[in-house]
Amino acid sequence: xxxxxxxxxxxxxxxxxxxxxxxxxxxxxxxxxxxxxxxxxxxxxxxxxxxxxxxxxxxxxxxxxxxxxxxxxxxxxxxxxxxxxxxxxxxxxxxxxxxxxxxxxxxxxxxxxxxxxxxxxxxxxxxxxxxxxxxxxxxxxxxxxxxxxxxxxxxxxxxxxxxxxxxxxxxxxxxxxxxxxxxxxxxxxxxxxxxxxxxxxxxxxxxxxxxxxxxxxxxxxxxxxxxxxxxxxxxxxxxxxxxxxxxxxxxxxxxxxxxxxxxxxxxxxxxxxxxxxxxxxxxxxxxxxxxxxxxxxxxxxxxxxxxxxxxxxxxxxxxxxxxxxxxxxxxxxxxxxxxxxxxxxxxxxxxxxxxxxxxxxxxxxxxxxxxxxxxxxxxxxxxxx
Amino acid sequence: xxxxxxxxxxxxxxxxxxxxxxxxxxxxxxxxxxxxxxxxxxxxxxxxxxxxxxxxxxxxxxxxxxxxxxxxxxxxxxxxxxxxxxxxxxxxxxxxxxxxxxxxxxxxxxxxxxxxxxxxxxxxxxxxxxxxxxxxxxxxxxxxxxxxxxxxxxxxxxxxxxxxxxxxxxxxxxxxxxxxxxxxxxxxxxxxxxxxxxxxxxxxxxxxxxxxxxxxxxxxxxxxxxxxxxxxxxxxxxxxxxxxxxxxxxxxxxxxxxxxxxxxxxxxxxxxxxxxxxxxxxxxxxxxxxxxxxxxxxxxxxxxxxxxxxxxxxxxxxxxxxxxxxxxxxxxxxxxxxxxxxxxxxxxxxxxxxxxxxxxxxxxxxxxxxxx
Numbered sequence: 001x002x003x004x005x006x007x008x009x010x011x012x013x014x015x016x017x018x019x020x021x022x023x024x025x026x027x028x029x030x031x032x033x034x035x036x037x038x039x040x041x042x043x044x045x046x047x048x049x050x051x052x053x054x055x056x057x058x059x060x061x062x063x064x065x066x067x068x069x070x071x072x073x074x075x076x077x078x079x080x081x082x083x084x085x086x087x088x089x090x091x092x093x094x095x096x097x098x099x100x101x102x103x104x105x106x107x108x109x110x111x112x113x114x115x116x117x118x119x120x121x122x123x124x125x126x127x128x129x130x131x132x133x134x135x136x137x138x139x140x141x142x143x144x145x146x147x148x149x150x151x152x153x154x155x156x157x158x159x160x161x162x163x164x165x166x167x168x169x170x171x172x173x174x175x176x177x178x179x180x181x182x183x184x185x186x187x188x189x190x191x192x193x194x195x196x197x198x199x200x201x202x203x204x205x206x207x208x209x210x211x212x213x214x215x216x217x218x219x220x221x222x223x224x225x226x227x228x229x230x231x232x233x234x235x236x237x238x239x240x241x242x243x244x245x246x247x248x249x250x251x252x253x254x255x256x257x258x259x260x261x262x263x264x265x266x267x268x269x270x271x272x273x274x275x276x277x278x279x280x281x282x283x284x285x286x287x288x289x290x291x292x293x294x295x296x297x298x299x300x301x302x303x304x305x306x307x308x309x310x311x312x313x314x315x316x317x318x319x320x321x322x323x324x325x326x327x328x329x330x331x332x333x334x335x336x337x338x339x340x341x342x343x344x345x346x347x348x349x350x351x352x353x354x355x356x357x358x359x360x361x362x363x364x365x366x367x368x369x370x371x372x373x374x375x376x377x378x379x380x381x382x383x384x385x
Numbered sequence: 386x387x388x389x390x391x392x393x394x395x396x397x398x399x400x401x402x403x404x405x406x407x408x409x410x411x412x413x414x415x416x417x418x419x420x421x422x423x424x425x426x427x428x429x430x431x432x433x434x435x436x437x438x439x440x441x442x443x444x445x446x447x448x449x450x451x452x453x454x455x456x457x458x459x460x461x462x463x464x465x466x467x468x469x470x471x472x473x474x475x476x477x478x479x480x481x482x483x484x485x486x487x488x489x490x491x492x493x494x495x496x497x498x499x500x501x502x503x504x505x506x507x508x509x510x511x512x513x514x515x516x517x518x519x520x521x522x523x524x525x526x527x528x529x530x531x532x533x534x535x536x537x538x539x540x541x542x543x544x545x546x547x548x549x550x551x552x553x554x555x556x557x558x559x560x561x562x563x564x565x566x567x568x569x570x571x572x573x574x575x576x577x578x579x580x581x582x583x584x585x586x587x588x589x590x591x592x593x594x595x596x597x598x599x600x601x602x603x604x605x606x607x608x609x610x611x612x613x614x615x616x617x618x619x620x621x622x623x624x625x626x627x628x629x630x631x632x633x634x635x636x637x638x639x640x641x642x643x644x645x646x647x648x649x650x651x652x653x654x655x656x657x658x659x660x661x662x663x664x665x666x667x668x669x670x671x672x673x674x675x676x677x678x679x680x681x682x683x684x685x686x687x688x689x690x691x692x693x694x695x696x697x698x699x700x701x702x703x704x705x706x707x708x709x710x711x712x713x714x715x716x717x718x719x720x721x722x723x724x725x726x727x728x729x730x731x732x733x734x735x736x737x738x739x740x741x742x743x744x745x746x747x748x749x750x751x752x753x754x755x756x757x
Contacts, residue, residue, distance in 0.1 A: 120593065155527035156631070171543075171560070176597040182564035186598040188543070192554035219645075221490040224498055225548035226558040231492075252652040256680055259527075259631060259656035273591075277624050277649060284628030 050081040051337065054106045057084065058116030060311025061321035066116050068323035068374040069330050072349075075378035078334065078342045083110065087118065087129055099132055107137065112337060113304035114330055117311045127174070134167060139296040139304060140194065141201045142167045142275065145332070146282040149291055151355030152364060156285040161265040163282055164205065165275020166198040167296065172272045190226040190271065195233035201297065202269035203241040213245035214238070217254050217270035217278065230271055254278065258285070283308070290363050293328035295336065303336055305329040319369045322361040324350065327377075349380035422709045425476045425483035426453040430461055431683025432693040433486020439695040439744045440484065440702045443720075446748040449706060454480065460501050461489050470501065474508055483675045484705055486698075489683040499546035507540055509673050512566065513573045514539045514647065516666035516679035517704075518654040521696075524734060528657050534639045535654055535679075536577065537647025538570040539668065544644045562598045562643065567605035573669070574606075574641035575613045585617040586610070589626050589642035589650065602643055627653060655680040662694025662733045665701035676705040691739040694731040696720065699747065720747055 057066035070082060085103040092098040107113050120128040133139065142165040148157055175187040199216075206214050216234040220227040231248060238246035251274050257264060258278075262285055268278060283292040289309035296304045307325035315321060327350055334343035353359060359376040360366025368376075428434040437455075444451055456473045458465055465488075477483055490500035499507075518533040520526065547559040571588070578586050588606040592599040603620055610618035621629070623646045629636060630653055640650060655664040664679030678697040687693045699720045729746040730736025738746075 154632070172594050174594075176595065178597060182601075184562045184597045184601050186560040186562070186595050188558040188560060190556045190558070219648075220492045221500070222503075222544050222546075223548065223558050224492060224494045225550065226556045228492060229554075229556050252648050252680065253682065255627075255649050256652040256656045256661060256682075259653055260660060273645075277627055280624035281627040281631060281653070284631040288628065288632065 050079050051112075052081045052083055052106075052110040053333070054103070054110050054113045055082045055084050056087055056103070056113060056115040056118075058311065059119040060117060060313045060316040062116030062118075062311060064317070064319065064321050064370055065307065065323040065326045066114075068321075068370060069114070069326050071374055072327065072346060072377050072381060073330070073342075076342050076346050076349075076381045078339065078346075087133065089127075089129060089132060097127060097132060099129075099136055104136060107302060107304075111301050111303070112333060113302070114326070114333055115304055115306040116326060117307060117309055119311050119313075131174075133304065134296070137302045137304065138168070138299040139302070140166065140168050140299060141198055141297040142279070142294065143205065143297065144279045144282065144292060144294045144308075146279075146286050146292060148286050149354060150351060151357065152287045152291060154285065154287050156262055159262045159282070159285050161262065161282060162205070162209075162211065162267045163275060163279040164198065164202045164267060164269045165279055166194060166269075166271050167275075168272075169194050170272030172276075188223075188226060188273075190229050192229065192233060195230045195271075196237060198269060199234045199237035202267060203237055203244055206244045206267045207241060211244070211267045213247060213266045214241075215254075215265065215268050216246070216248045217251050217268055217274050218248065219251050219274070221250065227271070234269065251278075255281070258282070288363075289325065290322045291324045291328070293325060293332045295329065295332050303333070305333040305336075319371055320362055321370045322363050323370060323374060324354070324364075345381055345384050346377075349377045349384065352380055353377050421450040421452045422482070423452050423454060423480045424705070424709075425473065425480050425485075426455045427458050427473060427483065427485040427488070428455065429486030429683065430459050430489040431487060431685040432687050433683065435688070435691070435693055435740055436486060436678075436695050436698040437484070439740060440698055442744050443699060443747050443751065444702070447751045451706070451709065453484075458488060458501060458505075461491050465501050470504065470508070473505065477509060477673055481673050482705060482709060483673070484698075484702060485675055485677050487677070487681040487683045489685070497546075498548055503544060503546060506668070509675070510540065510670040511668040511673065511675055512538060512540045513570055513669045514651075514666060515577065515669065516651045516654070516664060518658055518664055518679070520658050521663055524659055524663075524730075526657060526659055528634050531634055531654075531658055533634065533637055533654055534577070534581070534583065535647065535651055536570065536574045536639060536641045537651065538566060538641075538643050539647065540644075541566050542644030560595075560598060560645075562601050564601055564605055567602045567643075568609055571606040571609035571641060574639060575609055575616055578616050578639045579613065583616070583639050585619065585638040587626075587637055587640050588618070588620040589623050589640055589646050590620060591623050591646075593622060599643070606641065623649070626650065630654065630657065652680045660694075660733045661697065662731065663696045663700075665697050665704055667701065667704060674705075674708060676701040691741055692732045693740050694733050695740055695743055696731075 055066055057063040073080060083106050085106050087099045087103050089097045090100055118129040143162060145162045146159055148159045169189045169191060171188045173187060173189040177185050179185050202214050216231055218227040218231050220231050258281060270278065283289050286292065292308060294306055294308045296306065307329055309325055312321065331343045331347045353373065353376050354364065357366065359368045359372050361368060361370060361373050426437060428437040441453065454476050456469065456476065458469050458473055488502040490502060514537040516535040518531055518535060520529050520531045541561050541563060543560045545559050545561045548556060550556050574586050588603060590599040590603050592603045634657060642650065655661055658664065661678065661680035661682050666677055666679035668675045678701060684693060703720055729738045729743050731738050731740065731743055
């Protein structure tokens with residue numbers, strides 16, 4: 001279908017959801033839909049009814065915040081049907097650790113998932129659940145948009161960047177050996193395919209979300225071969241995306257400049273370890289993991305959105321948790337699915353509540369309960385109808 | 386006057402000889418009546434030479450009894466070779482103290498994966514890099530009154546330069562962690578903390594993912610920590626550490642970590658107090674001390690524009706002076722005076738002064754210092 005035909009269909013739909021008033025230009029929303037449309041499988045983007053989403057509540061405060069999100073979605077009348085699944089590591093045939101088959105089936109069918117925090121047991125014999133999920137669905141890109149939240153003041157204002165991290169290889173390949181007693185070797189793996197794939201995703205994301213530039217973060221002056229390969233692939237992919245500016249910067253220079261002036265950065269793409277560190281650094285700039293959304297994009301159109309904070313076992317069950325991170329990830333999910341109207345409503349309600357400062361959970365500086373915070377957002381959402 | 390100029394001429398001759406033939410430099414230098422200290426100087430690339438000029442001018446104005454032996458070792462300017470490296474090493478063996486700029490590593494490699502900077506570090510076994518992150522008095526940033534020390538292991542870890550392409554399109558890079566070196570850097574960190582009266586040492590790691598590698602590092606730190614009951618020991622994961630540094634850096638005191646994390650945290654912390662132009666650092670081995678800036682960047686885009694901030698290099702040179710001759714505190718006092726005065730601010734701190742302006746201000750301060 002020609003581009004224009006797509007565009008008018010989408011505009012009509014946006015009008016239906018009240019996200020587009022004819023004559024007013026809202027390029028981001030259009031392009032986000034375009035982004036979703038361009039992905040390999042087109043998961044019922046135009047919502048002809050209820051869409052299934054697999055929800056994995058998780059451990060610790062996971063169940064509380066998941067139910068908070070479900071409540072808010074109900075109040076906003078989002079056409080989503082939740083399928084709750086639990087993931088615990090089970091040993092499959094052949095001795096390999098895997099996630100329960102029901103969870104896998106559900107995800108494969110729905111293609112979209114929302115996940116709460118999962119406990120990583122130490123010395124349990126099996127790898128972390130996050131790692132298992134990543135391997136099962138080949139979640140190769142971790143996307144974390146970091147945008148300053150009005151109403152939650154940090155020393156850094158006007159942050160608006162996105163970190164895209166390669167999530168399958170690099171330093172976290174898990175290949176370690178003890179060579180002799182007292183000498184350990186860890187292997188960092190960089191492959192052409194993975195580097196190319198993440199670079200392509202980063203540029204497509206930039207194009208679809210109207211971002212001006214993509215910066216590759218690396219340490220090719222030290223790890224000349226491995227990061228050199230990553231950088232070469234990024235450069236090659238950049239050739240095909242001439243509308244997006246491509247720059248490259250050393251990791252230490254990025255860290256140096258990020259804490260002095262984070263407004264200089266736009267989309268950052270990098271291998272695993274640097275991505276882990278930088279995405280947490282950027283989360284710290286906007287207020288911490290309790291308010292940062294995150295999405296994982298996988299190879300077969302699968303996308304799992306998650307909250308990246310821990311399970312907080314010390315406040316589990318006490319109705320003190322802050323559901324903002326999971327909520328914002330769910331909003332990211334709605335945008336990915338094309339439900340921009342609902343996404344905007346819920347996001348606005350959430351930000352308004354935080355800006356008002358009347359009902360805030362403890363970590364945001366108030367002393368309300370999680371249920372009160374949730375109720376306030378539900379109220380605002382319903383008032384917006 | 387005759388004897389005085391005679392004594393001054395002699396060191397000059399020794400210096401020119403040492404530049405042309407390295408063999409002479411290996412002999413022990415003749416004893417001098419005025420007890421000047423000889424220091425090896427490697428200007429490096431980018432703004433390194435400009436910063437070194439600043440140091441030399443300030444030292445001259447302060448009548449500091451230090452004499453520099455310069456070596457221009459540079460990979461990007463094609464002035465690098467095994468002979469040059471050996472010359473520098475020879476000079477270091479004599480002088481034991483050096484001041485250097487950053488020797489830039491080009492991204493393309495011809496043959497060897499290790500850069501000259503890495504090789505210099507390894508040959509001198511400069512295992513500990515100490516960066517002093519102190520807020521400048523009179524210059525406010527988002528976090529004021531910071532006082533951190535970052536100790537980084539700099540000979541092993543991710544910078545092993547052991548890389549190979551096992552299959553076409555698949556590159557492996559080895560990160561090596563040894564118990565011996567981890568113990569050594571941990572001991573250095575605790576000794577440093579004890580000597581400087583610090584209360585807490587925090588080890589930074591990623592042992593939840595790199596269980597064996599960083600696990601070994603963490604274990605070594607814990608073992609050494611037991612020998613220092615007066616100093617509090619904690620550990621933190623690198624990503625959480627970065628987040629905490631931007632939200633609440635005051636919870637840290639001394640940080641110790643392997644190579645790559647050190648690079649990241651050095652630069653992060655430098656950014657917190659004002660950037661690469663204000664943080665001094667030094668590298669130690671059992672026998673040598675090399676003084677440089679904390680965040681090491683050649684800053685090639687500033688070459689020739691006279692905009693580089695020499696504060697970091699001057700503070701480092703002042704630290705070097707304190708090590709060489711503890712009574713000579715004048716240089717450090719003056720540099721900090723200058724910054725305090727806050728009239729002379731270079732581009733990176735939001736002002737318009739040039740490198741030359743700043744150096745002249747420091748020199749003026751030195752000339753007018755009260756003589757006790």
